[in-house]
Structure formats: structure tokens, C-alpha cells
Amino acid sequence: MTKTNPIVHGLMMDVPLTIPSLLTFAARYHSETEIVSCTSDLGRFRYNYAKAQRRAGRLSNALRRLGIKRGDRVGTFAFNDHRHFELYFAIPALGAIVHTINPRIGAEALSYIVKHADDKLIFVDPSLLATLHGAIPDFPLERLVILTGDRTLAGQYPGILIYEDLLLNESEDFALVDIEEREASGLCYTSGTTGMPKGALYSHRSTVLVAMAACAAGAMAISGAETVLPVVPMFHVNAWGVVHASAMAGAKLVLPGANLSASALTPLMDDEAVTISVGVPTVWRDLLIHLDETGRKPRVLSRLVMGGSNPPSEMIDGFELRHGISILHGWGMTEIGGTGSIGTAHHGSSQLADADKRKLKLKQGHALWGSDLRLIDDAGKEVPADNTSSGHLMIRGPWVVGGYFGNDDNSSFENGWFRTGDVARIDADGFLEITDRAKDVIKSGGEWISSLAIEAVAREHPAVADAAVIGIPDPKWQERPLLIVVPRERHTVVQDELLDFVGARLPKWWRPEGVVFSDTLPRNANGKVLKTALRDQYVI
Numbered sequence: 001m002t003k004t005n006p007i008v009h010g011l012m013m014d015v016p017l018t019i020p021s022l023l024t025f026a027a028r029y030h031s032e033t034e035i036v037s038c039t040s041d042l043g044r045f046r047y048n049y050a051k052a053q054r055r056a057g058r059l060s061n062a063l064r065r066l067g068i069k070r071g072d073r074v075g076t077f078a079f080n081d082h083r084h085f086e087l088y089f090a091i092p093a094l095g096a097i098v099h100t101i102n103p104r105i106g107a108e109a110l111s112y113i114v115k116h117a118d119d120k121l122i123f124v125d126p127s128l129l130a131t132l133h134g135a136i137p138d139f140p141l142e143r144l145v146i147l148t149g150d151r152t153l154a155g156q157y158p159g160i161l162i163y164e165d166l167l168l169n170e171s172e173d174f175a176l177v178d179i180e181e182r183e184a185s186g187l188c189y190t191s192g193t194t195g196m197p198k199g200a201l202y203s204h205r206s207t208v209l210v211a212m213a214a215c216a217a218g219a220m221a222i223s224g225a226e227t228v229l230p231v232v233p234m235f236h237v238n239a240w241g242v243v244h245a246s247a248m249a250g251a252k253l254v255l256p257g258a259n260l261s262a263s264a265l266t267p268l269m270d271d272e273a274v275t276i277s278v279g280v281p282t283v284w285r286d287l288l289i290h291l292d293e294t295g296r297k298p299r300v301l302s303r304l305v306m307g308g309s310n311p312p313s314e315m316i317d318g319f320e321l322r323h324g325i326s327i328l329h330g331w332g333m334t335e336i337g338g339t340g341s342i343g344t345a346h347h348g349s350s351q352l353a354d355a356d357k358r359k360l361k362l363k364q365g366h367a368l369w370g371s372d373l374r375l376i377d378d379a380g381k382e383v384p385a386d387n388t389s390s391g392h393l394m395i396r397g398p399w400v401v402g403g404y405f406g407n408d409d410n411s412s413f414e415n416g417w418f419r420t421g422d423v424a425r426i427d428a429d430g431f432l433e434i435t436d437r438a439k440d441v442i443k444s445g446g447e448w449i450s451s452l453a454i455e456a457v458a459r460e461h462p463a464v465a466d467a468a469v470i471g472i473p474d475p476k477w478q479e480r481p482l483l484i485v486v487p488r489e490r491h492t493v494v495q496d497e498l499l500d501f502v503g504a505r506l507p508k509w510w511r512p513e514g515v516v517f518s519d520t521l522p523r524n525a526n527g528k529v530l531k532t533a534l535r536d537q538y539v540i
């Protein structure tokens with residue numbers, strides 16, 4: 001008979017990985033490090049981690065007084081500011097769950113998720129109150145808290161609570177409960193293009209690990225020496241973990257509020273000596289135009305992290321070559337709670353020739369420890385990571401969802417892996433290239449054409465402001481690409497010239513069948529192009 005060895009446990013302390021511990025750490029060891037925040041009632045407000053913790057302590061006691069208990073969902077409908085920061089820590093301190101709600105999702109989805117999440121309270125930015133109340137008119141006003149010290153709006157909404165009033169008479173000591181690290185801490189709904197939103201329910205442990213991964217030198221390298229400006233909203237995937245990471249590292253944090261225009265961001269970056277900022281290509285596009293037009297270089301900004309959609313090469317080159325700002329291109333999604341891959345150098349890639357390094361920047365970076373990636377084909381068979389073969393991107397790791405909140409649909413979960421819905425290629429070093437959403441992939445003559453690749457090339461044309469590609473039915477090839485283009489102001493371009501431009505830079509058979517010019521592209525709440533709407537419009 002074979003004897004199995006008994007498990008020998010390590011004799012290490014079992015200290016749980018919890019969100020409040022991040023702020024407690026920052027308040028203790030980085031007490032004077034500043035948090036700067038833009039709000040409508042205070043303008044540009046500044047305080048520090050020690051003061052933030054004391055206010056978060058008051059808030060946690062106020063939440064308890066209002067009846068918030070372990071496991072309750074508390075909604076936030078807000079921009080990136082210091083009060084949202086306080087909510088990020090005070091709600092999980094009680095074992096309750098921060099449900100960040102995207103203000104752009106539309107009334108129907110909004111009312112659906114507030115009901116589905118069963119939010120007990122919702123904290124709302126004053127400028128978003130009318131939208132929220134309009135979408136959920138039956139939600140009791142005495143369960144809504146306006147994120148302000150200004151009482152002007154209170155008269156119009158009888159019974160509504162004012163954030164600063166809540167904090168007035170509370171103790172500063174955190175109303176902490178003993179939290180287990182696997183308890184839920186955050187809830188974020190997808191803003192999918194089909195069906196109703198689905199909830200990703202993050203845990204304390206996953207959130208702390210995402211923060212730790214963001215701090216790693218091979219990722220965003222957030223340290224106490226940095227000043228971090230999260231432009232990616234705190235309502236979207238915990239701002240990719242950079243708010244928690246800033247507290248973990250004791251970095252100075254600059255929260256930009258509602259105004260994300262380049263003319264508002266550039267002085268903020270300069271005055272506050274921002275070293276790293278994080279956001280989507282749409283915002284960075286405006287910043288690049290602004291920098292080019294004004295000829296101003298940001299004072300100390302050295303790195304921009306971009307993800308959420310693929311930036312064109314012209315944008316990456318523009319920042320890096322004209323303005324000396326390094327681009328870190330990454331990939332992630334709501335279901336990952338943070339970053340899944342990021343474009344820092346590898347031993348091999350750091351030896352590449354400059355032109356190849358530039359090409360690599362267009363990829364979505366490489367896998368990080370904690371986000372294991374693989375590709376499978378339609379039949380579920382593994383596709384090699386050979387930089388050429390495309391497959392369905394699967395991911396697993398400690399910060400990847402294992403199911404959806406209050407939803408029995410397990411169709412995205414297969415043998416311990418999550419099906420991302422993205423189609424990609426991976427090379428031997430783990431560098432990832434997203435080529436499409438599976439639903440948007442164009443199948444032509446049995447092969448896949450990458451709509452993202454055609455769009456990226458089209459956007460390089462000087463007359464193109466934006467571009468989207470969809471598949472249109474074709475009797476011979478099954479599907480062929482159609483290019484939809486938003487022309488740049490004061491530029492004209494004709495179809496054939498654009499097709500030649502695109503065709504010359506891609507495999508011959510990827511050349512689109514035609515071009516449609518349009519004033520705008522339909523987008524979802526996170527700014528992603530709604531290809532379903534384009535197909536409804538252009539596929540007859």
C-alpha cells in the first residue's frame with residue numbers, strides 16, 4: 001500500500017490580503033503624501049493619506065449607522081475624486097461591496113443593474129444626480145447621498161443625504177470588521193454590446209493582487225516616488241487597479257474629476273508633477289493633438305498607460321518620438337479586474353532593432369504572472385503560440401472571474417479557464433495581439449480577417465479621424481470587410497485612394513470591399529464601437 005504524505009503547512013502568519021490594509025499602510029508610512037482631487041464644490045482640493053484615512057474612518061462609521069452590513073452592495077455613480085477614493089476603502093472596511101456604476105450606460109441598463117445588485121445606498125456626483133434619479137425614480141431619496149458639501153440640491157430632493165453632513169459627528173476610527181481575504185469587495189458590471197450587463201464580483205484578495213501586479217517593475221512600476229493620474233474612471237474596473245496600487249505604494253495620487261479634456265489635464269499634469277497617467281486611447285488622442293498644437297511638453301510626465309482599445313501606431317509614435325513620453329500598451333477587461341497583459345520589455349525584446357520595438361508596441365503587451373493566457377480553436381483544441389495562428393483567448397488566474405454575480409450562465413467558463421470573447425495571436429514570449437472580438441471577426445474564404453488590424457491601418461491615413469470594419473455577406477467568400485470611416489475635419493479623401501492606402505499595408509485579400517463615410521461611430525458606455533449597430537445599419 002502506498003502511503004500519501006500528509007500536507008505540512010508553512011509556519012507563516014495568516015494575515016489576510018484586505019483593501020483597508022492598503023490605506024492603513026499608506027496613512028502610517030506615507031502619511032504626508034498628497035491626494036489631489038478636482039470636485040465641483042471644492043475646485044482643486046488637496047489633503048494626504050493620513051487625513052484620507054481619518055475621513056474614510058468617519059465614512060465607515062456613517063455607513064454602519066445607515067445600516068450597511070457585511071455583504072451589502074453600496075453603489076457609486078461618480079467621477080475620480082477624493083470622496084470616491086474614501087468610498088473605495090470605507091465600504092469594504094465593513095465587509096460591504098463597492099458597486100461602481102458607469103454613468104454612461106443608459107437608463108434601462110442602469111435601472112436593471114441597481115435592481116440586480118440590490119444596492120442599499122447610492123453615492124452620486126451632483127452633476128449626475130438628475131440622470132440617476134431619472135433612471136430609478138422609485139429609489140428612495142433618503143438612500144441617495146450627494147457627493148458634496150454643498151446643500152443647494154437638497155431642497156429639490158427632499159430627504160436626500162449630503163456626504164459631508166454624514167461625516168460630521170462620526171469617529172475617525174475605522175469601523176473595521178474581521179475580513180476574510182476571499183470576501184467580496186467590489187462589483188462592476190460589463191457594458192456588453194449584447195444582452196444585459198453581467199456582474200464581476202471582485203474579492204479583497206483579487207484586488208490586492210491586482211494592485212501588487214500594477215506596482216511591479218515589469219508592469220506599471222508604481223512606487224512611492226511616482227505621481228499617478230488615473231484618467232481611466234474609477235467606475236470602470238477599479239480604474240485598472242491603479243488607485244489601490246497608489247495606496248499600496250504610497251504614490252501621490254491626482255484625481256481629475258469630471259473634466260478629462262486635454263486643456264484641463266495638461267495643467268493638472270504640470271502643476272502636480274504627474275509622472276504616470278493611465279487611460280484609454282480616445283482621451284490620449286486629444287492630449288496628443290493638444291500637445292502637438294500648443295508645442296507644450298508635459299513637465300515631468302514620463303509614461304502613459306493605454307488600454308481598453310488598440311491605439312494607432314501614429315499615436316504611439318507621436319507620444320514617444322515627438323514628446324518623449326513612453327507608452328505602455330496593455331489589455332484587460334471587466335472580468336479580469338485589472339491588467340491582463342502589458343507592454344514592458346523582455347530580455348529578448350529589449351535587444352530588438354528600433355523598428356521592431358516600435359512594431360511590438362502595437363501589441364497588447366505580454367502575459368503577467370497571475371494572468372495565464374492561452375488560445376483555443378473553435379473545437380476547443382489548443383492553438384500554438386507561434387505569432388501566426390489565431391485563436392479564442394482564454395485566461396486564468398487569481399484575479400480572473402470564476403462566475404458572474406447572481407447569474408447562472410457558465411458558458412464562458414471552461415475547465416478552469418475564462419473565455420474572454422477576444423480573438424488573438426500570441427508569440428513565444430507571451431506577447432499578445434488582439435485581432436478581434438469573436439463576435440466581430442470576419443470569416444472570408446474560411447480564414448479570419450482582423451477588423452482591428454484594418455482599422456489601425458486606416459487610422460494612419462491623415463484624412464481619417466476614426467474607422468471601424470465590419471463583415472458584410474459575400475456569395476463567394478462568405479464575408480468581406482467593409483470600412484466605415486469618420487473623416488478628419490477639413491480633410492477629404494476618396495474611396496479608391498483610401499482602399500489603396502489600406503490595401504498596400506495589409507495582406508492583399510484583406511483589402512476592404514468598399515468605404516462608407518460617416519459623421520460618427522456608435523459607441524457603448526466605455527467608448528467601444530458598437531459593431532452590432534453598424535451591422536444593423538450597413539448589412540442588408
Ligand code: AMP
Binds near residue numbers: 308329364436526
Ligand atoms: P471592458 O470589459 O469594457 O473593459 O472591455 C474589455 C475588452 O476591451 C477586451 O475584451 C478587448 O476586446 C478590448 N480591449 C481591451 N484592451 C484592449 C487593447 N489594448 N487593444 C484592443 N482591444 C482591447
